[in-house]
Amino acid sequence: MGLPQTRLGGIMIWRKQVVTPDEMRKLDSWAINELSIPGIVLMENAARGTATAIAERYPPPKKIAIFVGRGNNGGDGLAVGRWLKTMGYEVDIFAFSMDLRGDALTNLNILRQLRFDIKLIESADTVPWQKGWDIIVDAIFGTGFKGQLAPLFREVIARINVHPARKVAIDIPSGVDAYTGEVADIAVKADLTCTMGLPKVGFFFPPAIDYVGELKVIDLGVMFEDIADVHIVDCEVIANLLPNRPAWGHKGTFGKVLIIAGSPGFTGAATLASLSALKIGAGLVYLAIPRSLNPILEVKATEVVTIPLPETEDMLLSVDASDLLLNMLDNMNALVIGPGLGRAHTLRELILKIIEHNEHVPMLIDADGLNNLCWQDITRIKAPFVVTPHPGELSRLINKKVDEILKAPLNLTHELSREITGVIVLKGAPTLIAHQGKVYINPVYDSALATAGSGDVLSGIIGGLMGMGVNVFDAALLGVYIHGEAGRIADSKLTPYSVIAGDIMANIHVVVERIVQGGIDGGIIRRGTQ
Incomplete structure (x- = not known):
């Protein structure tokens, strides 16, 4: 696979493509296997870009809570927490599980070495919602989510949505289907969504459009090949x-x-x-x-x-x-x-x-x-x-x-x-x-x-x-x-x-x-x- 050649009106539009989660996974695999960019580097680029976007929108010092799930989205959240800490934020991290794998586990181990206090969520009531966070970061589910939320996730997301803090979703608001834009019962209602590499198709259709907020595409340091059939019209x-x-x-x-x-x-x-x-x-x-x-x-x-x-x-x-x-x-x-x-x-x-x-x-x-x-x-x-x-x-x-x-x-x-x-x-x-x-x-x-x-x-x-x-x-x-x-x-x-x-x-x-x-x-x- 080479660099993209698709042009429209003389403008290179590889960044204008809109992808399904499957297409994004193929592009990630291409970057890892063909360009020899390790997955952990892509995760680090994602985290640094997301933390920078948060800092530009909500400058420090501020109190931030990050909720992380088990997959790579949770790994992104852990790495974002580390970057935000270095930028002067007060960071609390809450995990639904400590049973992580791959690059997510690597980031968990890094935080343990840095003596981060990561709290395990046993129930929605064990989260100190009264702490006065200015920003809540959603790193619970990524673009692979489909179907219904388990009760614990539903309860925590409901509490996130009513909290007065600004909400930032990593890659996609948890509970939104990245393929269709459907929301099964509840989803994080973000003020800012930092999506990785390229926008996802589901963002642009109701009801997802009401959950995404401002959409920021995070540069992963890769010029992805144009493989999509869907693109954005913009200026x-x-x-x-x-x-x-x-x-x-x-x-x-x-x-x-x-x-x-x-x-x-x-x-x-x-x-x-x-x-x-x-x-x-x-x-x-x-x-x-x-x-x-x-x-x-x-x-x-x-x-x-x-x-x-x-x-x-x-x-x-x-x-x-x-x-x-x-x-x-x-x-x-x-x-x-x-x-x-x-x-x-x-x-x-x-x-x-x-x-x-x-x-x-x-x-x-x-x-x-x-x-x-x-x-x-x-x-x-x-x-x-x-x-x-x-x-x-x-x-x-x-x-x-x-x-x-x-x-x-x-x-x-x-x-x-x-x-x-x-x-x-x-x-x-x-x-x-x-x-x-x-x-x-x-x-x-x-x-x-x-x-x-x-x-x-x-x-x-x-x-x-x-x-x-x-x-x-x-x-x-x-x-x-x-x-x-x-x-x-x-x-x-x-x-x-x-x-x-x-x-x-x-x-x-x-x-x-x-x-x-x-x-x-x-x-x-x-x-x-x-």
Whole structure:
């Protein structure tokens, strides 16, 4: 195994991969067996990095209690205790067992030689909870934990959670499943999680997201090979994806986008999508709509070129519009189908005609564009494309219950992305972007984004980026990132209660400006107002 070669937008992203516990164990084994780095050295690097992270967040002098389990996570905790002691902290260590092995036993013996007083936990009541610790460090269970907690562990964790001290988890909060993010009954609710080497998949899904707190990745002194199918979207990953905008450019330079959208009661969806495409930088946006909606949309979207088209008695786009749309499509750089379009068998016929004809123009299908199709239709698309379902829309597309989708969204998007040539964006918290077996997590958690029309803004952003020549995968990555950060900025100004889709759109320029100036530093997990 050599050093990682995966690049995205010119950025080396080995640190951006997200791993399962099994993958992390393989990487540890590679470092030990192929690079000849002893396991005890990796543990020492982990301990030193964790102690440093604690000192940066909670400077000494302070009182610290460390709770250690039997495995390597407990060994990490013992070594962290030694480092913290040298940094000027008052350290108490409580162990669930003295029957340790391997590198954990080595660290236990070191502390015994240094005359550390390590107390054995016989029951939750034997722990001196009244001692006044400022920080409690959780080194009870590592990433291999699954299932239920034994009563003693459950009782101690319950007492840890109600203690006023700050909580720091080593590698993962004990009680959290590192594969799925599930919590069986109780888990340590950390303020800071110091995870080793690379982030674990389970961190990014509920309910684990509420237990991790701030996530700090501890450098083990190894550039791990990129073996994962899952990566994080952050400012470094998208830094070079925004297209250049030459000063001499004109409208045509920056792309023409055709958006097929709108129906009675849903002119807002068409407006938000088309204006968002302009806000992200598209030169010209054409909005194809039922004829009777034209007077409304000429007022609501004054910067957009409206194209009134034949409609049915229900004022939905008619199949008779297909020839006009296909003629227009030949001169477009991107196509968006679906925002507020409505549902009808005639619309399905119209969309299928466009899909069958289009072989080259990058296309995004969202909302009612998806609701008028089935998954088999998606698998037959020939042009480069993005689909952007939320769990409800995906449920109808693939005939799975929403609960099943939410139980394993990462695995599902991974599998579905192998069935199509395009990109699938599964909207949610977090949003997942998948293409041919690779999945990217956009770790933004902000209820401000959960508002009507938010998805239409996203469709417009991605469509506008495609119109400017960004390939469909990069447009999806960059679009999802900009959308999420625009929502967080709107939240910071208005609170998540008061953000509407137009507020997300109104902050697109703020995110773009920050990208141009060097990115947004919001941490690995980016939350809105709690």
